[in-house]
Structure formats: structure tokens, C-alpha cells
Amino acid sequence: MVYHSIKCCGSDWGRNITFTHFNTTMFSTHTAILWLIYLLSVCTNGNEPLPCDDKDSAKTSMMRLKLTLLCGYDKYLRPVLHDSNKTEVGFLLAPKLIEFDDMYKTLYLKAWLSMNWKDVHLSWDKLEHDDIDSIMLDSSMVWVPDLSIYNSRREVNLDQEVHPVMIKSSGDVYALFTPEITGHCMPNYANWPYDIHKCDITLGSKRYMGSTVNFKFYFDEEGLYMDFLLPNNEWELIATNSSRNESRVGPDNDTDTEFMVTLDYQFTLRRHASVYVASYLIPGVVMMILSLGLLWIPSDKVERTAILCTLMIIQPLYLQYLAYKIPSNGDTTPYLVCYYRDCLCLTGLLIVETLVTRSMVSWASDPPYLQSIFRFIAGNRALQYLLISDIDPKNAAKLMEAGNDEGSSLVATDQTQQWKLLIDIVNRSMFYLLVPVYLLLSVSLLPLNISFSII
Numbered sequence: 001m002v003y004h005s006i007k008c009c010g011s012d013w014g015r016n017i018t019f020t021h022f023n024t025t026m027f028s029t030h031t032a033i034l035w036l037i038y039l040l041s042v043c044t045n046g047n048e049p050l051p052c053d054d055k056d057s058a059k060t061s062m063m064r065l066k067l068t069l070l071c072g073y074d075k076y077l078r079p080v081l082h083d084s085n086k087t088e089v090g091f092l093l094a095p096k097l098i099e100f101d102d103m104y105k106t107l108y109l110k111a112w113l114s115m116n117w118k119d120v121h122l123s124w125d126k127l128e129h130d131d132i133d134s135i136m137l138d139s140s141m142v143w144v145p146d147l148s149i150y151n152s153r154r155e156v157n158l159d160q161e162v163h164p165v166m167i168k169s170s171g172d173v174y175a176l177f178t179p180e181i182t183g184h185c186m187p188n189y190a191n192w193p194y195d196i197h198k199c200d201i202t203l204g205s206k207r208y209m210g211s212t213v214n215f216k217f218y219f220d221e222e223g224l225y226m227d228f229l230l231p232n233n234e235w236e237l238i239a240t241n242s243s244r245n246e247s248r249v250g251p252d253n254d255t256d257t258e259f260m261v262t263l264d265y266q267f268t269l270r271r272h273a274s275v276y277v278a279s280y281l282i283p284g285v286v287m288m289i290l291s292l293g294l295l296w297i298p299s300d301k302v303e304r305t306a307i308l309c310t311l312m313i314i315q316p317l318y319l320q321y322l323a324y325k326i327p328s329n330g331d332t333t334p335y336l337v338c339y340y341r342d343c344l345c346l347t348g349l350l351i352v353e354t355l356v357t358r359s360m361v362s363w364a365s366d367p368p369y370l371q372s373i374f375r376f377i378a379g380n381r382a383l384q385y386l387l388i389s390d391i392d393p394k395n396a397a398k399l400m401e402a403g404n405d406e407g408s409s410l411v412a413t414d415q416t417q418q419w420k421l422l423i424d425i426v427n428r429s430m431f432y433l434l435v436p437v438y439l440l441l442s443v444s445l446l447p448l449n450i451s452f453s454i455i
Helices: 029-043 061-070 274-294 302-325 335-360 368-378 381-387 393-404 415-445
Strands: 002-007 016-021 087-101 106-118 134-138 164-168 172-177 180-185 196-204 213-217 235-249 258-271
Touching: 061 134, 087 196, 087 235, 087 258, 106 196, 106 258, 213 235, 213 258, 274 302, 274 335, 274 415, 302 335, 335 415
Parallel strands: 087 213
Antiparallel strands: 002 016, 087 106, 106 172, 106 180, 134 164, 164 172, 180 196, 196 258, 235 258
16 A cells, blocks of 8 residues: 655645555556546635735736736635625627528527626725726636526537636626527428528526526617628528526425526528529429410420420429428428429329320220210300310311201211310310419419418
8 A cells, every 4th residue: 555645736835635546456447537536626626716926026007906806816706795695797699690500400600798797806996006997807817607508509608718808997897708609490491492490599507596696688678789790691680589587496386486597599580592592483483384385285296295204304303402402391391392292293194184185186986975075165155265266266166066056966077186176175174274273382482481282
């Protein structure tokens, strides 16, 4: 058994600690680690105030004031004369840069964070120190309010960061920090690219209750100063909101229940959508118009089939790229994705309709229902105007004759022409049916938070 003595440097006087060192084979690694943690905690527990240096050796009045203020000062003790006194801390947030990472649903905020409080141990008489009204010190030398960001992705404790603080002769302390803050967001991409997101940042103390250290806003009721904010090319800040909240800790019926003070900030961001409108929305509208225009091209034309096959290739590619571009949105499908999905289904329907009507051109049969369809259309003026106004005049005249004379029929006409006449009627009917469907689908392209789906 061997005795060792070490000297810890937690204070200027040192501290002798004697411990017993056994052979490593006599105790486990776990025990050794516990001893090491204990020794480190003892050596770093230097909470005693620093001893007073010889103030007469100071070469300037500012150096002498600094030595006077820090003589016997303990930065670990709250700066009040009586422990029952409350420390009032003013808080101001001045954002400089706001960015939103929609992939990780995180708000990144770079800001100037200003706090002020009164430290009764750091006041002096200006007449005794050459009329010096203020002095600059590092925040590591004085007591700083324990302020943390509760919902940050990484741990941020402002009292552990070293920044300059200005101390007035009255004991008022002004600290300015420049932290990089991350906030929590619950995004909703349903209306992408017109999506609007609200992100929250919550600050508070982990060490002090509200009855001990009271955080409050200063400069204005919201504790925000937005004049330093730089514009962002992707996101626009459209609204801010802040509130000071008190949360009681303990039973509600207890009159001595302590409470925690939190400062809550909410930032509302809207995406700049101009590039996405040109890239995704305008092509979607063009595809819609093209699909409707194809119904005015005869079904037996090769151009109609070629364009439909091209749309059948382009629309899935857009869907794949949107799935890559838009982050996951839970169970809610973004409206733009629904639009392209439904347009793809309608394109498939048009391809089936084109293939069926192309095969009808070669049909030579004369089913009785053809004459019934022609007579029904000829007997309704509205259907005549909508379905046969642009059809070949000869076929239209025969159709009108069939409707006016029930005894007559189109048997005398070529049976192939009858089927072509029916194909034209089917195409016109499909056009008038799909126009309102596409119009309802196009509502999804507007920033109205409204969608319509056929699936």
C-alpha cells in the first residue's frame, strides 16, 4: 500500500489530498474510474473567491478598478445581498440570419442575444476611480444568468460561453451573446411550394426558479429587434410571436409552489415559390391543356397516340422527382403530388379511350343501339349544339334526319361512317366530362390550402 499526495489547483492556496493507491490487480477498473471521477470533482471544485492582489501594483485606474471589483468576488453566487431577493433579468433577441432546413425540420437562427441584470457586488463610486463610468470584462469572470435553449437539437448553455460584458458603475451588467440557435418545427408540406411553417424556440433556466431569477422582455413587449435580420433567398419571415410563460412545479393547491419561467419565440416562414411555380406548376397546366386538346384530334391519328405516350412518360418522372424534392409529410400527401398522380390516371384513361375508339373505325356491324343514340342526340338541341356542331356536316344532316323521322334510319349510310360518327360523339363527350375534372384538380395548384382528388 502506497500513499500519494497531490495538490489541486482549484484555488490559489491549493489543497492537499491524500489517497491510497493499491495495486491495479487489487481493485477493478470500475472502482478506479469512480476514484478518478471523485478526484477530478474535488480538484475542479474551486468555488472560493480569488484572493485580492496588490491593487497598488496596478498601473492604470482601469486596472485598479478591475482588481477592486474582482477582489473576493465569487461568480458562482447570485449577485444579491440577501438570498431572498429576486434577480431581474431583461432579455432581448435580435435575429441576424434565419434559415429553415426542411429535410431535418429544423430552424437555424443566428442572433444577437442581449441580457441585463443588476449585480450589487460590481458597483463602485466613480469619484474614487477617476470618474470611470463603465468597464468591460469577460463573461467568464462574473455571474451570468443560467439560460438554456430547451428544444435545441444540440445543447446550448449561454452561461458557459465567453463573451464581453459591460458593467456600469451602478452595478448594471449588460451582456451580448452571439449563439447559433436551433429550433423545433412541425412542418406541413401539403401546400408545397406555397408551404408555411411555424418554428418554436424555448429558452429558460435549468438552475433557477422564477422566484429566484425572473426573466422578462425588455426594449418592447415581445423582446424582439428585427432591424438586423438579413433577407433569405428561399424563405420569407412573415410573422413573429413571443411570450413569457410561467409553469408551476408541484401541486396546484400548494400556495408555496415554485414556478419556472420560459421565454417562447415563434417564427412563421413562407417559401419563395416563384422558381417552383415555373418548374412544376406551369408544366402541370400545360399537360392538362394538352390532354384536353388531344380529344379534338381524331383517334386514328398517330399524333394523338404519340403525345399521349409522351405524357405517360413525363408525368411519372415528375412524380418521382417530387417524391425526391418534397420531404416526408406523414399521412398527408402534398396537393401537387395528388395533382400529378390524378393527371397520370386520366392520361391512362385517355390512352384506353383512344385504343378503343381506334379499333371502332374498322367495325362493320350495325347494332340497333346506334340508331337509338343518334335519335336521342338529334332530339335534344343542347346535345346537338355540344356534340355535333363541329362534326362533318353530311353526317350531321343525316343524324338530324334520323332524329326528325323515326321511320328513317342511317342504314343507307356507310356503316363505317356511323362508327366514325359515334367516335366523334364519344370524344366530344369525354372533353366536356374532363374539363370540370381538370378544373377541380387545378385548384391544388393555387395557394388556397384546398385540394380535390379523384382517388
